Amino acid sequence: GQSLEQPSEVTAVEGAIVQINCTYQTSGFYGLSWYQQHDGGAPTFLSYNALDGLEETGRFSSFLSRSDSYGYLLLQELQMKDSASYFCAVRPGGYNKLIFGAGTRLAVHP
Amino acid sequence: GAVVSQHPSRVICKSGTSVKIECRSLDFQATTMFWYRQFPKQSLMLMATSNEGSKATYEQGVEKDKFLINHASLTLSTLTVTSAHPEDSSFYICSAVWASGIVNEQFFGPGTRLTVL
Numbered sequence: 025g026q027s028l029e030q031p032s033e034v035t036a037v038e039g040a041i042v043q044i045n046c047t048y049q050t051s052g053f054y055g056l057s058w059y060q061q062h063d064g065g066a067p068t069f070l071s072y073n074a075l076d077g078l079e080e081t082g083r084f085s086s087f088l089s090r091s092d093s094y095g096y097l098l099l100q101e102l103q104m105k106d107s108a109s110y111f112c113a114v115r116p117g118g119y120n121k122l123i124f125g126a127g128t129r130l131a132v133h134p
Numbered sequence: 135g136a137v138v139s140q141h142p143s144r145v146i147c148k149s150g151t152s153v154k155i156e157c158r159s160l161d162f163q164a165t166t167m168f169w170y171r172q173f174p175k176q177s178l179m180l181m182a183t184s185n186e187g188s189k190a191t192y193e194q195g196v197e198k199d200k201f202l203i204n205h206a207s208l209t210l211s212t213l214t215v216t217s218a219h220p221e222d223s224s225f226y227i228c229s230a231v232w233a234s235g236i237v238n239e240q241f242f243g244p245g246t247r248l249t250v251l
Contacts, residue, residue, distance in 0.1 A: 057239075066138075066227060066242040067178065111177065120166055120231045122240060124178045 026050045028125035030112055035131045036102055044097045044128045046112035054115040056088050056095045057122065062108045070097065070110075099130070107132045136232045137161055140243035147218055148251055155213045155246045157228030163208035164230035168240065169201075172225045184211040218250040 028048045036042045046056065055074040059067040071079055073088035073095060085098040099106055109129050113122040137160040147153050157167055165186045170178040182203050183191040190203035202214040211230075215222055225247050229240035 064245075066244045067229075068242070069239045072239065120240065121168070121180065121183060123180070126177045129175075 026114070026116060026123050028112055028114060028123065030110075030125045030128045032126065033129045033131070035133065037133050038102055038104060040102050042099045042102060042130065044099070044110050044112075044130070046095050046097075046125055048093050048095075048112070048114050048125075050114050050116045050123065052116040053090065053093075054117065056086070057113045057115065058084075058086055058097045059111045059113060059124075060108050061111065061127070067111065102132045104132050104134070106130060136241045138228065138230050138241045138243040140226075140228055140246050142246060143244060144247045144249075146249045146251065149219055150217055152214055152216045153218055153248060155215070155226055155228075155248075157211045157213070157230070157243050159209045159230040159232075159241070162230070162232045164211075164232065165208060166231045167205060167211040168229045168231075169203060169211075169213050170227045170229070172227060172245075174225075178227065181213075186211075215248065218248070220250045223248055223250045 030046045057072045058070040060070050061067040071086035073079055073086050076090055078087045083100045088095040109127040111127045112125045139158045141156045145153055167184040169181045172178050180193050181196045184203045184205040186205045186208050192198050200216055205211040225245050227245040229242045
């Protein structure tokens with residue numbers, strides 16, 4: 025089977041740093057993606073890791089350890105607009121299909 | 135670039151009727167599109183992979199005859215919910231893969247909220 029686990033909710037204050045973890049068990053693995061979704065909106069792509077290590081894109085960074093089947097999304101200098109759901113997603117095969125985790129709802133407070 | 139649209143954004147229909155949802159890639163061609171459904175505060179559940187010019191590939195547990203998918207061109211895929219029932223009420227989202235973009239980056243449409251009375 026395929027499963028991805030991530031925390032259901034995270035709360036933080038403006039300006040803080042938050043890390044959202046994701047562990048996965050899939051029949052195959054080609055990469056780990058992260059998406060952001062605001063309530064009622066479409067998911068938007070944040071990052072993709074195919075190899076071990078850290079990928080940095082502005083305030084957001086994503087990390088992958090293939091040997092541990094683990095990755096995380098790091099959000100720095102949190103802003104109110106970062107309040108949203110964050111999904112990790114695994115590409116299990118050599119095609120573009122994605123399997124999504126249950127999502128982590130991030131609430132940023134003043 | 136890489137914009138995906140969906141139409142309609144909201145639809146309310148009576149039980150037993152069929153509803154068609156369109157997904158278009160506006161500024162790129164997509165040989166592959168995906169259809170998801172999402173219940174409130176839950177994850178995106180992949181329903182099927184839509185391939186241009188060929189039959190869709192459905193995920194386990196998704197009824198092919200109930201959720202008809204047609205990918206007639208490189209910019210358009212349609213999902214038809216046939217004989218809709220209240221339990222089909224959900225948020226349906228499509229995505230398209232941009233072949234020239236980042237590997238595995240799917241561009242999502244804004245979604246269609248279906249309510250079946």
